[in-house]
Amino acid sequence: MRKKLLFVLTTLSLALFLSACGGTTTGTSISSTNKEAVPNDxxxxxxxxxxxxxxxxxxxxxxxxxxxxxxxxxxxxxxxxxxxxxxxxxxxxxxxxxxxxxxxxxxxxxxxxxxxxxxxxxxVPMGLYSKKHHSLDEVKEGTRISIPNDPTNEARALGMLQKFGLIKLKPDADVLHASEKDIIENPKKIEMVPLEAAQLPRSLEDVDFALVNGNYALASGWKLTDAIKLEQTPKNxxxxxxxxxxxxxxxxxxxxxxxxxxxxxxxxxxxxxxxxxxx
Structure with missing residues (x-):
């Protein structure tokens, strides 16, 4: 009877040991395979x-x-x-x-x-839009223009205003990083209204013009032909x-x-x- 009990306990212990080894091996294999497969598959x-x-x-x-x-x-x-x-x-x-x-x-x-x-x-190019005006000839003293407030697109907007002949930037200003501090001439005393790019289309209820990133203009249901002026988009x-x-x-x-x-x-x-x- 004692030999039979010893045999049963030994067999049970061996089974549990093999089961544990098998579980550990399988788990390691799955983990390793997943780490290697995710990027390529x-x-x-x-x-x-x-x-x-x-x-x-x-x-x-x-x-x-x-x-x-x-x-x-x-x-x-x-x-x-x-x-x-x-x-x-x-x-x-x-x-x-x-x-x-x-x-x-x-x-x-x-x-x-x-x-x-x-x-x-x-x-899609940035554009100058308005709900109140139809031409740059209508820009007068105190005109309010909303522009993007992130540094990259602010510089982009100011560069466009310079090309339109409305402002002049410092000769040594970096056109890719220019800010309002770089404006040296603003004969019409244009008021810049910096806003988050996504808010620019809605700002047209309160300002005269807005320089709007093209994706937000189109997302607002506008057409590129609605713009008073479109940017000649540089590579940058x-x-x-x-x-x-x-x-x-x-x-x-x-x-x-x-x-x-x-x-x-x-x-x-x-x-x-x-x-x-x-x-």
């Missing part, structure tokens, strides 16, 4: 974009192309110029489409993050598809790049996004 892409034309480009041109390759595309829309990069840095999204090269460089320097613009995309202000630098060579980045470079996407821009500045 990623099939869900989360792309952030500001509401408007860049989101529309993704829905109509990029998403269908990626779905043909087996991806599931999740579009996340933002209403400002800060959250899309923060979401990219913390991994909530995999890429974003909203910023130009100059803004990206300034954001990287200010926030000490490692992001990369991998490809320029068709960009062309929008770029942005990713974490560590991901720039991953397939889930290369595939969207190919979609933006495709013949089908180019034809979509010609058909539905006329007036956009092509890279």
């Amino acid at each position: 990623k099939k869900v892409i989360k792309i952030g974009a500001t509401a408007g034309p860049y989101s529309d480009q993704i829905r109509k041109g990029i998403q269908p192309a990626l779905e043909k390759k087996g991806y599931k595309v999740e579009l996340v829309e933002f209403n400002d110029y800060v959250q899309p990069n923060l979401a990219l840095v913390n991994g909530s999204i995999d890429a974003n489409v909203f910023q130009n090269t100059t803004y990206l460089e300034n954001f990287i320097k200010e926030h000490h993050v490692d992001l990369t613009g991998v490809i320029p995309i068709p960009t 202000y062309i929008i770029v598809l942005t990713v974490r630098t560590q991901d720039k060579n991953q397939p889930f980045v290369k595939d969207p790049v190919e979609a933006y470079q495709s013949k089908e996407f180019n034809e979509l821009i010609d058909k539905e996004f006329q007036g956009f500045i092509k890279p």
